[in-house]
Amino acid sequence: MSKTFEKLSGYLEKAMAIQASMVLFEWDNETLAPKEAAPFTSKVIGSLSAQYMEIMISEEVKELVDACRNEQGLTEAEQAIVREAAEEIEKLQCIPPREYREFAELTSKATRIWAEAKKEKNFKKFAPVLKDIVGYQKKFASYRAKDGEKLYNVMLDSYEKGFDMETLDRFFDELKENIVPMLHDAAERSKKVDDSFLTADYPEQAQEEAARFLAEYVGLDFGRGVLAVSAHPFTTNLHNHDVRITTHYGESIDSSIFSVIHETGHALYELGIRDDLTQTLVGQGASMGMHECQSRFFENIIGRNKAFWEPIFDTVADMFGTPLKSVSLDAFIAAVNKTVPGLIRTEADELSYALHVLVRYEIEKMMIEEDVEIDELPAIWNKKYEEYLGVSPKNDAEGILQDIHWSQGSFGYFPSYALGSAFGAQIYHTMKQEMDVEELLREGKLEAIRKYLREKIHQYGKLKDSRQILKDVTGEDFTPKYYIEYLREKYR
C-alpha cells in the first residue's frame, strides 16, 4: 500500500468510526431508545457530526487527498476512496461552519414543527420554517454550482450523479403520459378484487414470524442482519457485516409483508458489497436511486409476482392462520396487486407510485427554480393530486405535510424513488435474457437472482455510480422505456 494512502486511511478510519456512531445512534433512536433521551441524543450527534467534519476538512486530510490523487499504483478501490473523500471534503467545506451549524439547528427545529403541523393538519404552521430551509438549501447549492449551473440540478446530482432536470423532465413526462391513462382502468378493475382478508385480526406474533421467515427467504443473513420494529420501516447499514431492517405491524398485513421484502432488498445490496470496501467511504450502495432499485425490484417485480409465492404461500398463510389460510394464491396475488390511487405515497400501489413522486418533483422545481410562494403550495399540491391521481386531500396532513423530507432539507431526493423503479425494470429486462426468473422463483431458487445482482451491482459499492452500473449491466444508458413496458404489460 502507498505510504500516503496508508496515512490517509488512518484519518478516514477515525472519521468512519465517528460516522458509524452517528448511524448507530440514529438506528437506536428509531427503534429502542427511551423517548426522553431524544434531545440528549441530538446533542451527541451534533458533537459527533462536528468532529467528523473537523477530521475530514483538516489540513492534513486535504493534503493527503491531494497527494493521493497524483499517486501512481493505487488500486481501483483506493482510487475510489480518494475520489469520494475529495467529494466529501468539497461538500463539507464549501459551507461556512457557522451556516452549517445554523442549518443543523434549523432542521432539528423544523422536523419538530413539521410533526406538530402535520398533527394539527396545518401547513401554515410549517410554512415559515420551510421558507427558511429553502433559503439555506439554495444558498448551499449556489456555493457548489459550477458557473451557470441550475441550483436544482446541483441538488439532484448530489443524490443521483449524472441526473439533471433535462433527463428527469423527459422521464417524468413519459411516466405521466403513460401511467395517467392506465390508472383509471386499472383502478376500476381493482374495485372488484376482494382484499378484506389482509386486514383481518392477525396476532402480532404471527406477523413477526412471517416477517422473519420472509426476510430470511428473500435472503437476509441473520448472522450479519437484524430485523426490528419502528414507526416507519427503514434500513440502516453500519457496514456489510451489520445491516439492519425494520418493519411495523399495522392494520393490513400486506404493509408489513412488502415492507420486509422491500427493506430486505436494501439490505441485500449492502450485504453484497465486497469485503475490501468494508468500513470505507465506498462501502455503501452507489446511490439512493440504485438502492431503491434493489428494494423496489424485490418488493414489486419479485415480491408481487405469483411465481415468488408459489413455493411459500402455504407456509406463510399457515403462520398467519385464518382467514389467509383459506384464501387461494390467486386471490392473494390479486389483492396485493390492486391499483388504488390514493393520497399517501408510502401506501401507494406499484402503478400509481411514480405519480406521487412526480408531484413532489414538480413542486420542488417550483420552489427551487421558480420562487413559488410557499403559501400557495397546498393548493398546487391538491390540484396536482386531483389531476394525476384523481384524488383530493381533505387536509394538509394527508396532502403536502405527509413526508418528512423537506423539513430535513432534502430537496432532489424524491426523484430517486421513481428512478429506482425504472432502474429495476431496465435491469430486469436484461436479467430475463440471461435466466428464467419466474421459473427460478417457482423453484424457490432465489440465490441465483441474488448472485446475479451481487455480481453485477452489489459488490461494487460506490466504485461506480448508478448510471455507469446501468450501462455495464444492461449495455444501455438509463431509459424509462423498460419501466413503461413493464407497467403496460402488467397493468393493461
Add this chain to the structure above:
Amino acid sequence: MSKTFEKLSGYLEKAMAIQASMVLFEWDNETLAPKEAAPFTSKVIGSLSAQYMEIMISEEVKELVDACRNEQGLTEAEQAIVREAAEEIEKLQCIPPREYREFAELTSKATRIWAEAKKEKNFKKFAPVLKDIVGYQKKFASYRAKDGEKLYNVMLDSYEKGFDMETLDRFFDELKENIVPMLHDAAERSKKVDDSFLTADYPEQAQEEAARFLAEYVGLDFGRGVLAVSAHPFTTNLHNHDVRITTHYGESIDSSIFSVIHETGHALYELGIRDDLTQTLVGQGASMGMHECQSRFFENIIGRNKAFWEPIFDTVADMFGTPLKSVSLDAFIAAVNKTVPGLIRTEADELSYALHVLVRYEIEKMMIEEDVEIDELPAIWNKKYEEYLGVSPKNDAEGILQDIHWSQGSFGYFPSYALGSAFGAQIYHTMKQEMDVEELLREGKLEAIRKYLREKIHQYGKLKDSRQILKDVTGEDFTPKYYIEYLREKYR
C-alpha cells in the same frame, strides 16, 4: 460561567460524545447486534477509544484543566468536573500509548481465550495470557503508585476511592468469621424448603410481562429507561435520561425476577442524578461499590423482603400462572431466601455471596502482591471454596474460570461487590431510624424509599466518593458492623 471552564467544557463535550458512542456500541453488541459484526465493532470501539484519549490528553485540555484548578468561583459541580478530568488525564497519560494499545489487544485476545478455556474447562489454556495480563496490570499500577504504595492498593483505589488492603482485610476477616459459621445451619434449614415451583415451565411471555411489571414497580421510568434481553443481565447508562437494563429468561424464574430488581437498583441510581451533571464526567454513580450498594439493596433487602411482595405477589403470580399461582406468599419468600452454598458467584444466595468475593480478593492479593505461581491457582481456588463454602468445583469452568473479569484486566474490582452489600446494610440501618421501611413496602409506597436514596445518594453522581456518601448519610465512616448485624438477624 468562567471562560476557561467554558472552553474546557467544549473539549469535554466532544470526549463525552465519543464515550457515549462506545457505551452504545457495547450495549448494542450485548443485546441486538448480529454476531458477525463483533470484530468490526471492536475496530470501531478501538478507534473511538483512541480518539477519546487523544482529546483528553491533548495539550489544550491539560492546560485548561490546570488553569481551572486555580480558577476562583467555580460551582461545586464545575470543581468536581475539573477534578475528575484531572484524574482521568493522570490515569490515561501515565501509560505509554504503545503499551496502552498492546494491552487493549491483549485483553481482546484474552477474553476470547478465556471463553474457549472455560468451554473446554481447561485453565492451562488461559494461564499464559493471564500471566501477561497480571504483568501489564502490575506495570500500569507501578506507574501510578505514589512512593512505596502497594500495587494492589493502587488497583483497589481506582475502583473504590479510599479503600485499601488494610480496610478490606479487616472487612473480609469479619465476614469470614461471622458468615462461615452461620452458613452450615442456614443451609441445613434451607434443605427443607421447597422451591421446585420456581423452575416450572413458565412461558417466556409471562416472564417478560412480570419483568416489565417489576422494573416499573421498583421504579424504572420507561420514558428514560429500556428493558432488553442479553446473555448476562447488566445495566448501561448513557446519561440520566437514558438508562438501560437487561435480564435473561432461564430455567428458574427467580433468576430473572431478582436480576430485574437488581438492575433496576442500578438504573434508579443513574436516573436520580442531578440534571446539571448530565453528560458530564461526574454524571455517573460515585463508584462500583456504591452502585452495587443500590442494586443489592433493592435485590436483597427490599426484593427478598416479604413486605415488598405483599401488595404485588398475587398480581405477579397471576402473570406467571400455575404453579406459582397456587403457592402461598410465605412459601415463595422462603424459596427465594434459601441458603444454598454453591460454586457460582452470580447464582449465589445472599448469605454466601460475600464468601465468593472473599475467595477472589485473597487470590488477587496473591497474584499482585505475592507473585503466586499462576499454575497453582486452580488448586488454591478449589481449596478455598472447600474451606469457606464447603463445596468443590469439579472442573475449572465452575471454578476459577467462571468470571470474565481477569481476562479484561480488572483486578481490584471484585471487592466492590461485597462492599456494596455492606454499604447497603449500613445505609439501611440509618434509613430505618427515619422511616418504617417495611410498613412503606407493605403499603406499596416505594416512592418514599426512592426519594430518600435520591436525595441522600443518587443526585450527587460523582460529586462525592462512596466513603464520603456513607459518612454524610449515616454519620459514620464505613463499617461492616451493620452488614454482619443484618445477616445475623436474618439468618440466625
